[in-house]
Amino acid sequence: xxxxxxxxxxxxxMMTMRKIVIKNLKELGFSDISEAADGALGxxxxxxxxxxxxxxxxxxxxxxxxxxxxxxxVRGDARFAKLPxxxxxxxxxxxxxxxxxxxxxTNYILKPFTADTLKxxxxxxxxxxxxxx
Amino acid sequence: MSDNISVxxxxxxxxxxxxxxxxxxVKAEVKVETKAASxxxxxxxxxxxxxxxxxxxxxxxxGSLALGFPLATFLAVLEKMLGERFDAxxxxxxxxxxxxxxxxxxxxxxKINEAGFDFQPAIPSTVSGxxxxxxxxxxxxYMHFDGQSEIGPFVMAFSLKRxx
Numbered sequence: 001x002x003x004x005x006x007x008x009x010x011x012x013x014m015m016t017m018r019k020i021v022i023k024n025l026k027e028l029g030f031s032d033i034s035e036a037a038d039g040a041l042g043x044x045x046x047x048x049x050x051x052x053x054x055x056x057x058x059x060x061x062x063x064x065x066x067x068x069x070x071x072x073x074v075r076g077d078a079r080f081a082k083l084p085x086x087x088x089x090x091x092x093x094x095x096x097x098x099x100x101x102x103x104x105x106t107n108y109i110l111k112p113f114t115a116d117t118l119k120x121x122x123x124x125x126x127x128x129x130x131x132x133x
Numbered sequence: 134m135s136d137n138i139s140v141x142x143x144x145x146x147x148x149x150x151x152x153x154x155x156x157x158x159v160k161a162e163v164k165v166e167t168k169a170a171s172x173x174x175x176x177x178x179x180x181x182x183x184x185x186x187x188x189x190x191x192x193x194x195x196g197s198l199a200l201g202f203p204l205a206t207f208l209a210v211l212e213k214m215l216g217e218r219f220d221a222x223x224x225x226x227x228x229x230x231x232x233x234x235x236x237x238x239x240x241x242x243x244k245i246n247e248a249g250f251d252f253q254p255a256i257p258s259t260v261s262g263x264x265x266x267x268x269x270x271x272x273x274x275y276m277h278f279d280g281q282s283e284i285g286p287f288v289m290a291f292s293l294k295r296x297x
Contacts, residue, residue: 014231014232014235015226016211016214016226016228019215019217020156020214023215023216061235061254061256089239090235090236090238090239091239091254092240092243111156111232111235111236111240112151112152112155112236112240113156
């Protein structure tokens, strides 16, 4: 599992969903959590973070810059190419999941989700990142 | 392309129940009936204080889907979702209604499309106030989902018409 000191960025245009994710992350012991309301603000937060963000949990459907657009931007930048990036979405169609995987998503969380699901997906993501290291 | 539109209210009902169970840890029941939209209102027997609405469309249908709560139920929803108590609906916490509608529609849409439809993603908008109601003017009838849950009543409404 990711260390509880991991610096996490949560991106979602819905304040409610950001709060749910942050609440669940805090229950898992994480405390260094920042948030952004869309992909454009998320990109700004990534670029400005010092020390750098170590894990991104991002919604897919957002105004200005979607989660997928942000993911492609992240993977296209050498600074963030290996940054763990977990997509959070209510869209579960196979084609969309495939699109996220092809774009470089580390993992995929479907809404609705429980705290246990979030924990499991983060554990899977950590293993995947270690495996790819 | 499928014309089995009965799958749509069925999957919406399943999705409502699943969303309440997973995201809110709340048991919910839903009774579905078709109502004339001559009153052009999404209201039913309870007064709604917040309603989220989305326009939905496929290559052959257009429609709308709405989710509404009376104040007491919505405040309980917020407490279940966020672990915080709220005394009122605010511009900040109102998006919980949109988020729930978004989850219900997205989950149902996947199953509906597996049955042969091609409904597209949609973005909800939310209105709140005293005894909110919504016009469903372009439809002659709509499906009314009378929801009951451990934290109070709620309403969904669904309307659909074939594209000429």
